[in-house]
Amino acid sequence: MRAVTRRTVALTVLAGALVCAAVGVGISLAPMAASRDAAATGTSDTAAPADDVVMTSFPGLVAATGEPELASMTALRPAAGSVAEASGPFDDRFEFDALSFDGATVSGAVRITSDVSDLLELEVVAGFYDVDGTLLGTDRFVHHLGDEVHDGPPVESEAFTIAVPAPLAGRVGAVAVGVPVLVNE
Amino acid sequence: MRHLPLPRRMSSVIASTAVLALVAGAAAVALTGTAASADSSGSSRAKNVIYLLGDGMGRTHVTAARERFVGLDGRLAMETLPAQGFVSTYAVEKLSGQPGAADFHPNAVTDSASAATAWSSGVKTYNAALGIDAKGTVAPTLMELAKKAGYRTGNVSTAEITDATPAGQMSHALARGCQGPVYSAAACQDLAITGTALPTSDVRVTPIAEQIARNGTADVILGGGLGRFDAADETALTAQGYQVLGSITSQKVATKTDLAAANGAKVFGLFNTGNLTVEKSKLDNPTSVQAQEPTLPEMTTKAIALLTAKYKKEKGEKASKGFYLQIEGALIDKRSHANDAAQTLGEMKAFDDAVAVARDFAKKDGNTLVIVTADHECAGFNIIEKGTFTNAQAATPPANADSGNRANSSTPVRPSNAIDPSRSTGIMNGAGSADAKNFAPATFRIPSDPATVTDGSPEAGLWLTYLSGNHTGADVPIYATGPGSDQLQGSVDNTDLFDIMGRALRITG
Numbered sequence: 001m002r003a004v005t006r007r008t009v010a011l012t013v014l015a016g017a018l019v020c021a022a023v024g025v026g027i028s029l030a031p032m033a034a035s036r037d038a039a040a041t042g043t044s045d046t047a048a049p050a051d052d053v054v055m056t057s058f059p060g061l062v063a064a065t066g067e068p069e070l071a072s073m074t075a076l077r078p079a080a081g082s083v084a085e086a087s088g089p090f091d092d093r094f095e096f097d098a099l100s101f102d103g104a105t106v107s108g109a110v111r112i113t114s115d116v117s118d119l120l121e122l123e124v125v126a127g128f129y130d131v132d133g134t135l136l137g138t139d140r141f142v143h144h145l146g147d148e149v150h151d152g153p154p155v156e157s158e159a160f161t162i163a164v165p166a167p168l169a170g171r172v173g174a175v176a177v178g179v180p181v182l183v184n185e
Numbered sequence: 186m187r188h189l190p191l192p193r194r195m196s197s198v199i200a201s202t203a204v205l206a207l208v209a210g211a212a213a214v215a216l217t218g219t220a221a222s223a224d225s226s227g228s229s230r231a232k233n234v235i236y237l238l239g240d241g242m243g244r245t246h247v248t249a250a251r252e253r254f255v256g257l258d259g260r261l262a263m264e265t266l267p268a269q270g271f272v273s274t275y276a277v278e279k280l281s282g283q284p285g286a287a288d289f290h291p292n293a294v295t296d297s298a299s300a301a302t303a304w305s306s307g308v309k310t311y312n313a314a315l316g317i318d319a320k321g322t323v324a325p326t327l328m329e330l331a332k333k334a335g336y337r338t339g340n341v342s343t344a345e346i347t348d349a350t351p352a353g354q355m356s357h358a359l360a361r362g363c364q365g366p367v368y369s370a371a372a373c374q375d376l377a378i379t380g381t382a383l384p385t386s387d388v389r390v391t392p393i394a395e396q397i398a399r400n401g402t403a404d405v406i407l408g409g410g411l412g413r414f415d416a417a418d419e420t421a422l423t424a425q426g427y428q429v430l431g432s433i434t435s436q437k438v439a440t441k442t443d444l445a446a447a448n449g450a451k452v453f454g455l456f457n458t459g460n461l462t463v464e465k466s467k468l469d470n471p472t473s474v475q476a477q478e479p480t481l482p483e484m485t486t487k488a489i490a491l492l493t494a495k496y497k498k499e500k501g502e503k504a505s506k507g508f509y510l511q512i513e514g515a516l517i518d519k520r521s522h523a524n525d526a527a528q529t530l531g532e533m534k535a536f537d538d539a540v541a542v543a544r545d546f547a548k549k550d551g552n553t554l555v556i557v558t559a560d561h562e563c564a565g566f567n568i569i570e571k572g573t574f575t576n577a578q579a580a581t582p583p584a585n586a587d588s589g590n591r592a593n594s595s596t597p598v599r600p601s602n603a604i605d606p607s608r609s610t611g612i613m614n615g616a617g618s619a620d621a622k623n624f625a626p627a628t629f630r631i632p633s634d635p636a637t638v639t640d641g642s643p644e645a646g647l648w649l650t651y652l653s654g655n656h657t658g659a660d661v662p663i664y665a666t667g668p669g670s671d672q673l674q675g676s677v678d679n680t681d682l683f684d685i686m687g688r689a690l691r692i693t694g
């Protein structure tokens with residue numbers, strides 16, 4: 001399966017917020033029967049456009065900033081040299097296999113244990129800790145099934161590697177990995 | 186408010202042209218009713234519409250389930266509905282125009298997202314898109330229109346409720362993978378459509394779970410996918426008056442006991458953190474936690490009961506006009522992808538039992554349109570003659586060239602039988618070839634078989650094979666009864682279902 005698999009280049013350092021590059025692109029809405037009708041008959045004070053039917057904003061919902069992290073990572077204190085598993089929303093859908101950390105790279109595989117006809121989305125976040133178990137920063141592995149045609153049997157195990165980000169080189173003593181994004185069906 | 190001429194028996198719903206307030210704190214809106222286009226005949230109008238689909242259910246899925254469960258000379262519940270026809274299901278490429286436009290670029294094989302958008306919003310879109318056309322423009326859904334027009338609404342699935350089919354009625358997303366609980370750029374954005382990343386406040390990149398928990402589109406939500414929702418979603422649901430079964434915050438799944446006790450005007454019940462469990466597994470493991478999940482017919486029965494119950498109205502709320510209910514048998518597709526005929530058949534039976542519930546309600550009610558169809562076929566399911574094998578497994582495949590009668594032979598476009606790497610990577614079953622379980626044909630006993638014949642034996646009467654592990658572009662069957670169902674006699678396109686259901690409920694032009 002030739003899904004696009006990439007690592008994000010942005011390193012999330014805990015002290016600084018990752019700014020989302022959000023360029024404003026206005027929502028456009030399809031004209032629909034209601035608005036056409038209202039306009040034609042002129043019986044409504046204001047023609048009811050489609051956005052009166054579709055809720056396009058959600059008061060009280062805080063829009064996401066940056067890429068997903070796992071809150072469980074901040075509470076972990078992985079022992080020096082170890083790879084811990086950080087809990088996330090999909091822990092009952094996969095198992096980690098062959099986790100290892102060689103000082104420069106954490107690697108392993110996510111084996112899907114729930115339904116698999118396609119692995120649409122998978123993100124593995126790695127938290128990098130110093131020898132005292134203090135979280136220094138994170139980086140991630142991203143699998144996204146894009147426009148590719150299906151070209152093989154479903155993949156049940158997705159291997160990943162995540163390197164220690166350059167600014168943290170030489171300071172990392174332990175790692176935790178977890179899965180904040182998983183869509184398989 | 187305007188008053189429109191309505192057929193006599195619909196006079197009780199003149200209030201359809203009322204001003205309605207949106208739930209959940211969005212700006213109040215005035216929706217002008219869109220009833221009664223000049224050419225509507227009274228007979229195409231219904232008080233209620235129940236739309237049932239078997240995900241991945243092709244014509245052969247129906248035939249195989251019939252032969253397995255009621256015999257070759259029997260009829261499934263869906264097959265007893267009087268109007269019958271076929272539905273074309275094709276999708277379009279990204280940025281395509283609609284059929285007839287100069288920039289129309291069709292794609293023969295749809296996924297569940299594009300198909301759901303076709304009947305929910307009446308537009309062709311690209312695979313993975315929900316509630317938007319192929320250029321990214323938001324298109325209102327039937328369930329949103331029905332809700333705003335004063336109908337009660339329900340959405341039931343055996344998949345995660347954020348999965349493409351249920352999500353198609355109650356979300357708008359560039360990518361079906363943006364399910365939640367959290368946003369991620371890879372899962373939610375699609376630069377091929379928008380050029381630059383949309384702000385994360387844009388509905389089209391807002392995780393589907395967050396949309397469903399806040400837009401109030403469906404009054405009754407039953408299915409799987411509790412893991413997609415978080416504590417903030419539970420707060421948002423409760424604030425809108427939903428009775429939440431189980432607990433989202435503590436990720437405690439709801440049970441069929443919880444469902445039986447549910448009595449709210451708005452009910453949110455998810456019975457598994459992921460997809461619901463296949464019926465066969467629950468039957469085989471009756472003491473498991475999963476066996477406490479309700480079946481699809483049980484959820485259908487309860488959804489209808491909740492949607493037809495009388496509730497104390499909120500101040501200013503109009504009398505309910507009827508309901509619009511979507512029911513999905515999702516695991517037919519998921520188990521067809523896996524070429525698992527036994528579970529596929531079990532899911533077909535559960536789906537047909539749900540159809541029987543809807544049919545029986547409609548018979549009693551007398552003013553309900555019931556439509557049964559599929560979003561696409563899955564896996565090229567087929568019934569082969571006893572004792573035969575598929576071509577891919579045959580020692581000698583049929584020859585395309587007829588050496589005896591040259592008139593039958595065309596000139597091969599490829600010079601040799603070497604694998605064309607752009608179309609084939611070789612024998613896909615290769616790694617599993619040592620395991621007999623991986624290979625069709627699967628055999629099942631049928632009611633007319635002697636009592637000694639067992640499933641899996643060569644003597645069994647039903648021999649089943651699969652062509653692939655993915656969707657096919659075959660037309661799917663459609664069955665219907667009730668007001669307006671005569672429009673489904675024959676062949677229609679999946680986008681026509683938007684118009685037919687919309688006219689039945691008088692919510693589209």
Ligand SMILES: [Zn+2]
Pocket residue numbers: 117241297518519522563656
């Ligand atoms: Zn499918």
